[in-house]
Amino acid sequence: MHEDNDHRVDGNAAAGILREVFASDVTTARVVCGHCTAGTSVAETKTYLAGPGSILRCPGCDAILARITKIRDTVWLDLSGSASWQIHTG
Amino acid sequence: MSVISRGFGGRGDNDDARIPPGQHETYDFPVLSAGPTPAVSREEWGLDVTDLDGAVTRWGWPDLMRAPSEEFTVDIHCVTTWSKLDTSWRGVRVRDVLGDLATEAEYALVRCYGGYTTNLPIGDLVDRDAWIAYEYEGDDLESAHGGPARLLVPHLYLWKSAKWINGIELHLDDEPGFWETLGYHEYGDPWLEQRYVGD
Ligand SMILES: [Zn+2]
Numbered sequence: 001m002h003e004d005n006d007h008r009v010d011g012n013a014a015a016g017i018l019r020e021v022f023a024s025d026v027t028t029a030r031v032v033c034g035h036c037t038a039g040t041s042v043a044e045t046k047t048y049l050a051g052p053g054s055i056l057r058c059p060g061c062d063a064i065l066a067r068i069t070k071i072r073d074t075v076w077l078d079l080s081g082s083a084s085w086q087i088h089t090g
Numbered sequence: 091m092s093v094i095s096r097g098f099g100g101r102g103d104n105d106d107a108r109i110p111p112g113q114h115e116t117y118d119f120p121v122l123s124a125g126p127t128p129a130v131s132r133e134e135w136g137l138d139v140t141d142l143d144g145a146v147t148r149w150g151w152p153d154l155m156r157a158p159s160e161e162f163t164v165d166i167h168c169v170t171t172w173s174k175l176d177t178s179w180r181g182v183r184v185r186d187v188l189g190d191l192a193t194e195a196e197y198a199l200v201r202c203y204g205g206y207t208t209n210l211p212i213g214d215l216v217d218r219d220a221w222i223a224y225e226y227e228g229d230d231l232e233s234a235h236g237g238p239a240r241l242l243v244p245h246l247y248l249w250k251s252a253k254w255i256n257g258i259e260l261h262l263d264d265e266p267g268f269w270e271t272l273g274y275h276e277y278g279d280p281w282l283e284q285r286y287v288g289d
Contacts (some may be wrong), residue, residue: 051122052169062126064205071273071286078272089195089211
C-alpha cells in the first residue's frame with residue numbers, strides 16, 4: 001500500500017470521539033495497568049495530589065497509570081503507564 | 091564545618107528579602123510525594139554513579155559515612171509556593187561523591203528509589219552548594235523527607251532536590267526528568283520564578 005493511499009485523514013476527523021472522551025466524568029472509567037495488567041476503576045486508584053501534579057497509581061502494583069499537571073492554563077497528561085481506558089459515554 | 095548560605099543577618103527584618111517572588115513562608119515542613127514512601131534501610135541503601143561510558147561506581151552507606159560531611163543551614167523553596175527558612179542539615183557535598191567523574195559531563199539525571207527522576211546541569215552539583223543530605227535538624231533524615239538520603243540543591247526549586255536518591259547518571263545532553271517532562275522548567279531557579287517550561 002502506498003503512503004498516499006492508506007485512507008488516512010487528519011485529526012480533526014476524530015474531534016467527535018475525542019470530545020466524548022475528554023468531556024466525560026472518568027472517575028467511573030476502568031483503567032488497565034500497563035505493568036501488571038490488572039483492571040481497576042479510576043475511583044479506586046491510589047492518587048497522590050500533594051505535589052507539582054496529580055499521580056494515579058495502580059492499587060495492585062503501585063505502577064503509575066496517569067500523570068497530570070496544570071501548567072498555567074494547559075493540562076499536561078501522560079497515560080503511558082496504562083494499557084487501556086474504558087470510559088462510559090452513555 | 092558549618093556553612094551558612096544566606097546573605098542576610100539573623101531572622102527578622104530581612105526575612106521578606108529571602109522569600110523569592112510568588113512564594114510565601116511556611117513554618118512546618120510539608121510532605122509532597124508522587125507515590126508511596128520507599129522503605130530503604132541504611133544497610134541496603136546504595137548510590138550508583140554512572141559515568142559517560144556507562145561505568146558504575148556504587149556508593150554504599152559506609153562509603154557515604156567515610157566521606158567528609160558538613161552541617162549547613164539553608165532556605166528551601168518548593169514550586170507549590172512555600173518557602174522554609176533556616177533549615178539545617180548534614181550531608182556530603184555532591185562534588186566529593188562525583189570526584190573526577192564529572193569533568194566531561196554537562197548534565198546529570200538523578201534517579202531515586204520509587205522511580206522518580208530529575209535533571210540538573212553538572213555545574214549546579216559541583217560548583218554550587220549541593221549535598222547528599224542524611225540528617226535534618228540533628229536527627230536521621232526521616233523517610234517521609236527522603237531518608238535515608240536525599241539530594242539537596244537549595245538554589246533550585248525543591249523538586250530538583252530528589253528524595254530517596256539512588257543514582258546519578260552523567261550525560262552530555264540534558265534529559266528531562268519526572269516533572270520536567272510534564273511542563274515544569276528544565277532548570278527551576280526560584281529567584282527567576284522558573285516554574286514552568288518557557289518561564
Ligand atoms: Zn499494576
